[in-house]
Amino acid sequence: MIKVNHLNKQFGDTPILRDVSTAFERGKTNLIIGSSGSGKTVFLKCLLGLYRPDSGQILYSDKPFSKMDNNERKELRQKIGMVFQGGALFDSMTVEENVMFPLRMFTDQTEQEMIHSVNEVLSRVNLNNANKKFPSEISGGMQKRVAIARAIVNNPRYLFCDEPNSGLDPKTAMVIDNLIQEITQEYDITTIINTHDMNSVMEIGQNIVFLQYGKVAWEGNANTIFNADKQEVIDFVYSSNLFKKIREIQRSK
């Protein structure tokens, strides 16, 4: 469980996050949605401690992040898995070495045990024949899946994903969404996903925070979003031609 109270963040004179308060529950896939530039990435990076908020509080299991000392932060971070928007794979390492990295850093597993875990997560993300390839030698979609494998290999308690299926074909996108949801429920972890993809909203939107100009404009889930009475949310949902068409058909009935 992660709680956020009155979070503010600005770059220079431009406010990016404005009085954001919300909560992300354990065992659920929590979505942060909003159009590009609405502050989703900045919000995630504040949660991770990569950006220091100007004011407000972030609580991990009721413990404020700002009050943690170096050791507590280090301990917390080893329980966090993060999938960056561009993958952020280490390009000097092979796929296998990338996924193995958290294990090598934070566990005392033998080489054999590590390779076993690596192969296990790589098959979960449907990547079986790329172990010895370098990130530059595989496609963007494959890189994303490696990034997911690296994020979950050390059994995190918190999983953060910044647009995990942007740039993926719809089928792979759905596989990734379902995988994230499966892991979330199976290990009962707190998962937060940034997205502007309506398919993901429908598929895994168990809890949704809608950000606009850095403000929480709406909260709900996949079932309530279609009945939202807030104009910005409606605009966001029906910015997709497919949903626009469906609405037209429904109205003409």
Added chain:
Amino acid sequence: MKHFTEIGAYFLMLGQVFKRPTKRSVLKELILKEVEELILNSLGIVVFISFFVGGVVSIQTALNINNPLIPDLLVGFATRQSVILEFAPTFISIIMAGKIGSFITSSIGSMRVTEQIDALEVMGINSLNYLVFPKIIALLFYPFVIGIAMFLGIFGGWIATVYGGFSSSAAFIEGVQSKFIPFHLIYAFIKSFVFAFILATVPSFKGYYMTGGALEVGKASTAAFVWTSVIIIIANYVITILLLS
């Protein structure tokens, strides 16, 4: 003003580099990799440049001695002095600012813009220690590179002198051995250590704190070369005043 805050940020960075060390076994591998990339991969160009510049130094000296009162052994003497005092430690370091420096800045800079540094930080790894410390340790071997440059510079001078018919081998070697002051060698190696530290840390600083995208990585590499050279030249001046005057 901007330069002062940058200098402050540089020293704060150095503080972080030596804190919260990376796991030992991993650090060992990182250091070996840096030794290969920064030291071993630089040897080729250093060998090439030292040999030929040493040759040119001796030829120039020989050509400028027309006066029969000046003994032939001056060629060897002048070659030794200029190679050991300036050419090997300083000139080679400027070349290395171009080679190692832009390599370090572009590799750390591209890790910054593709969020690889964020990825390290999120995992609770001290990215400055992880990235910069192994480079500093690897560059402790840098004075060896300079030693090789000294030897080959003088060797190149000897070849050029003897085969160019400027003076006899015996006169050159006598010149190389004459009036040798051991402290000059110590001075040169002290410089090399200081330059090595600058070569490891200034380009790292430029790469680590950059923002933007691929284009900015290129700009940062160029800026790193300029700044590293400028700082090496200033350090050279200060060390020379402190140790030799």
